[in-house]
Every structure is written in C-alpha cells, then in structure tokens.
Amino acid sequence: MDDPAIDPAEHRHALEGLRRLNRASDSAGVLWPAIAELSARLGRPVKVLDVATGSGDVPRGLLRRAERAGVGLEMAGCDISPTALDEAARQAPGVRFFQHDALHARLPTGFDVVTCSLFLHHLSGDEAIALLANMENAAEHLVLVNDLARSRFNYCGVWLACHLLTRSRVVRFDGPASVRSAFTPAEALALARRAGLSGATVRGRFPARFLLSWSRR
Incomplete structure (x- = not known):
C-alpha cells in the first residue's frame, strides 16, 4: 500500500x-x-x-470508547494519501481529517496526544526517528505508537490472520512482510531515545504488538 501508483480500487479494498x-x-x-x-x-x-490514519478506523474506535465512557475527545487524523482520506471521511464523519506528509513537514501543534498505529514498521531507522521527533514536537502531553513487533511467532500469527480475515492480496502480502520489516521492542525504544523521547517506555501488547509511550514531564 506504500506504492503511490496503487490502483485506487485496490487501495480501498486493502x-x-x-x-x-x-x-x-x-x-x-x-x-x-x-x-x-x-x-x-x-x-x-x-x-x-x-x-498516518489510513481509513480512520482508529480515531473512530477511540471516539466510540470516549462516548461510552462519557469522556470528551476532539479527534483529528492526517495521512499523505487522498484515497485513504476519502475513505476516512466516509467512515468517520465525526473526525477532522487533513492531508499531511509527517516525514517531511512539521505536524501542527496544539494536540494533547499524538498517536500512530501500524506505520512505524514501514520506515527505515532514520525515518522512524524523524517521525517520532515530529510527533514529540506536536504533542503537549503524550506520544503513543502502536505497532507490530518483529518475531517468528508474530510472523506466523499475522500471516494466519491476514488469510482468515481478508481476501485483499495487498493485505495478505503486506501483513507478513510488515512483521519481517518491523522493529523489535528494544529497537523501538532505542529509536525513541535517539529521537529525543527521554523516558519513553515500550511494552508488549497482544496480539503481535508493542505500545511505545512517552509523556512530557
């Protein structure tokens, strides 16, 4: 899905x-x-x-939890892909979406929390450091990164999930390939420290994930 030339219909299916x-x-x-x-x-x-919000399913899920808990939440999402943003606007009308290249342009400030899910593993080490530093600059309080953790066990689990839960050939290829290219929790923590996120923590999350957390003191 990282290919800018991907067919829009194939992209939406993915x-x-x-x-x-x-x-x-x-x-x-x-x-x-x-x-x-x-x-x-x-x-x-x-x-x-x-x-890197994709089709906006994570912001939509967060809004649902906030509504159930009676918590006020103002959600925004950004992505570089117009196709993804069109899907996001359709799937999550209560969220403000905008186009942005978070690797090459500073994120807007004024947010309490900046999150990212399942994008870090698409990046090189230097790109991941740049993204984390950009997120830290935009966050008033918290940076949260939810991503795949590289391991043989996780590779097998993601391969199985991709073949059971979707027929998209893109996802069936990208899922296992993403685990192969993902960082281990220890590697992610080292990248966070190099990006200036002093005091960051990385903890495993089921299934096949880690959560990198950083709080501004």
Whole structure:
C-alpha cells in the first residue's frame, strides 16, 4: 500500500481489510487507557491527532470508547494519501481529517496526544526517528505508537490472520512482510531515545504488538 501508483480500487479494498484486522486486534483499545487516564487528569476534553490514519478506523474506535465512557475527545487524523482520506471521511464523519506528509513537514501543534498505529514498521531507522521527533514536537502531553513487533511467532500469527480475515492480496502480502520489516521492542525504544523521547517506555501488547509511550514531564 506504500506504492503511490496503487490502483485506487485496490487501495480501498486493502483499507477495508486493514479495518477488519484492526477491529480483530483492537488497535484503538491499545491506545485508549493512556488517553482515558490523561482525560481524568486534565479534567477537560482531550485533543488527539492520529498520524498516518489510513481509513480512520482508529480515531473512530477511540471516539466510540470516549462516548461510552462519557469522556470528551476532539479527534483529528492526517495521512499523505487522498484515497485513504476519502475513505476516512466516509467512515468517520465525526473526525477532522487533513492531508499531511509527517516525514517531511512539521505536524501542527496544539494536540494533547499524538498517536500512530501500524506505520512505524514501514520506515527505515532514520525515518522512524524523524517521525517520532515530529510527533514529540506536536504533542503537549503524550506520544503513543502502536505497532507490530518483529518475531517468528508474530510472523506466523499475522500471516494466519491476514488469510482468515481478508481476501485483499495487498493485505495478505503486506501483513507478513510488515512483521519481517518491523522493529523489535528494544529497537523501538532505542529509536525513541535517539529521537529525543527521554523516558519513553515500550511494552508488549497482544496480539503481535508493542505500545511505545512517552509523556512530557
């Protein structure tokens, strides 16, 4: 899906498959506890930016959790792909979406939390450092990165999930390939430190994930 020449219909099919995988692995649920805790501490609606948002399923999932918990949440999402943003606007009408290249342009400031799910593994080490530093600059309080963790066990699990939950040939290729190119939790922590996220933590999350968290002191 990183190929800018990908057919839009194929891209939408792949985004649909990724939405199904994100629901099965509860991507929004990985991020939600830290956001809910911050909301309780601030005592006001939390402003969240989701970077590389794809079709907006993670922001939509976070909004649903916030509504159930009675928590105020102002969600925004950005992505470089117009096709993804069109899908996101259709899937999550309560979210403000905008086009942005987070690797080469500074993210807008004014957000309490900046999140990113399942994008880091597409990047080289230097690109990952640049992204994390960009997210840190934009976040008033928290940076949260939910991503795949590289291991043989996770490769097998993701291969199986991609073949059971979607028929998209793009997702069936990208899923296992993404695990192969992903960072280990230790590597992700080292990248965060090089990006200036002092005090960041990385913890494993089921299935096949880690959550990188950084809080501004």
